[in-house]
Amino acid sequence: MPLVFENVTFSYRRSGRLFDRLTLSFHDPVTVVLGPNGAGKSTLLGIAATAIRPDSGRVSLDGLVPARKRELAAYRRRVSWIPQQVTAVPGLRVREQVAYCGWLKGLSRSEAWDRSIRALERVELGDLAGRASGKLSGGQQRRMAIAQALVHEASWVLMDEPTAGLDPGQRQVFRRLIAELRETAQIIVSTHQTDDLDTVFDHVVLLAHGRVHHDGGLQSFLGMAPEGTPETKRAELAYARYVGNEA
Ligand SMILES: Nc1ncnc2c1ncn2[C@@H]1O[C@H](COP(=O)(O)OP(=O)(O)OP(=O)(O)O)[C@@H](O)[C@H]1O
Numbered sequence: 001m002p003l004v005f006e007n008v009t010f011s012y013r014r015s016g017r018l019f020d021r022l023t024l025s026f027h028d029p030v031t032v033v034l035g036p037n038g039a040g041k042s043t044l045l046g047i048a049a050t051a052i053r054p055d056s057g058r059v060s061l062d063g064l065v066p067a068r069k070r071e072l073a074a075y076r077r078r079v080s081w082i083p084q085q086v087t088a089v090p091g092l093r094v095r096e097q098v099a100y101c102g103w104l105k106g107l108s109r110s111e112a113w114d115r116s117i118r119a120l121e122r123v124e125l126g127d128l129a130g131r132a133s134g135k136l137s138g139g140q141q142r143r144m145a146i147a148q149a150l151v152h153e154a155s156w157v158l159m160d161e162p163t164a165g166l167d168p169g170q171r172q173v174f175r176r177l178i179a180e181l182r183e184t185a186q187i188i189v190s191t192h193q194t195d196d197l198d199t200v201f202d203h204v205v206l207l208a209h210g211r212v213h214h215d216g217g218l219q220s221f222l223g224m225a226p227e228g229t230p231e232t233k234r235a236e237l238a239y240a241r242y243v244g245n246e247a
Contacts, residue, residue, distance in 0.1 A: 001061040003048060003079075003156055008057035010043065018043055021057065021076040029182040032218075033190040035207035036243065037244045041190035042084055044160045044207065048188070049081035050187060055173035060235040061156065077106055080185075082147035084160045086141040088134035094144055095129035101158065102151035112151065119147040122180070126175050138165040139218040146177065147222065157190045163196055175200055199221075206242050 003026040011017040018040050033041050042095050046052035047059060050066045058065060066075040089097050095116050102112030102119075120126050123143040128136065136144060142165055163171055178200045181187060189201070196203070197218070204221040206214035214221050224238040 001155060001190075002061070003061050004115065005047070006058045006060070007042075008047065008054045008059065009045065010052070010054045012043075014225070019054070020210070022210070022212070024143045024215065025207065025214060026186070026188055026205075028186070028201070030178060030189070030201050031203040031205060032187050032197065032201040033191075033205045033207055034121040034192070034194070034197070034239065035187060036192055038209075039091055039192075039207040041153075041192070042160050045081065045188065046083070048156075049083075049158055050076060050080055051081065051083075057185070069103070077152070078155045079158065080105075080152065080154035080156065081158045082145045082149045082160060082162060086143065086145040088132075088144075090134060092133050093129070094125065094131050094136065097133045097218070098147045098151050099142065101148040105152040105154075107152055115151050115153075116147070119150040121142075121148055122177060123147045137166060139170050142166060143170065143173070146236050148176075150181070153184065154197060155185055157185050157187045159187065161190055163193075194239045199233040206239070207245045 005022055005024040007021040007023055008019050009021055033044060035041050038225060043052060047054055058134060061075055061078055064071045064075045064113055066072045068104050074078035075078045098119055099112040100215060102115055117126060117129060118127050123146050125143050125147060127202060133144060144161060163174055175198060201218050205215055222234045222238050224241050225234040226237060229237050
């Protein structure tokens with residue numbers, strides 16, 4: 001079920017044109033959108049999540065076009081978005097917040113409540129289900145946000161810099177989660193860190209200044225590193241080769 005951007009143009013009022021007729025198709029199980037700060041990664045995911053409206057062009061998912069009013073709700077049910085900023089809802093406990101997100105996506109209250117604990121267990125937060133959501137650490141809040149996205153079992157999960165603020169142990173949890181999640185959903189992860197690149201990703205989109213510099217398999221991306229580059233440096237050097245001074 002591909003998620004497709006066709007000729008998408010978008011400008012922020014203050015900072016000018018970011019995307020100029022951007023055409024891109026996400027079709028692999030797990031895609032990473034890699035790019036330096038300000039490349040447009042969050043905006044791209046925000047558009048895919050329908051939080052941001054493009055000025056022109058079309059986004060579609062399995063033929064559903066969110067710009068068509070009647071298709072918007074069905075599109076949104078299929079897509080889960082974890083934005084960069086995680087918000088704790090004052091007064092809610094962790095499990096309540098996760099269940100609330102499921103309810104917002106159209107689950108019944110009891111279904112949302114039942115699924116919330118499973119979602120929290122998947123991100124290894126089951127033990128903290130009863131804690132006030134505002135009292136989690138930054139890394140735990142990011143994992144709660146992932147649970148929020150998992151609770152309604154969307155077919156696409158969009159994760160904006162999900163590993164920011166995670167310690168190495170939590171990054172491992174995240175990798176396992178992606179490996180498990182890819183069985184039931186297609187995933188887009190954004191990051192600016194080449195050391196996040198991992199065999200869990202099938203597809204690499206490299207973005208800089210709103211333009212796509214690479215759109216293809218992980219191995220073809222890594223293959224851009226100069227010959228003889230040690231395994232651990234390939235992502236970094238391939239990235240430097242594509243983006244060069246532009247980053
Ligand atoms: N609300 C806004 N108003 C004006 N300009 C914005 C706004 N949000 C983002 N921009 C600009 O749009 C460009 C792309 O920003 P975006 O946040 O999409 O990039 P990013 O790749 O996600 O960056 P980062 O890795 O820092 O999160 C940047 O130049 C940024 O300054």
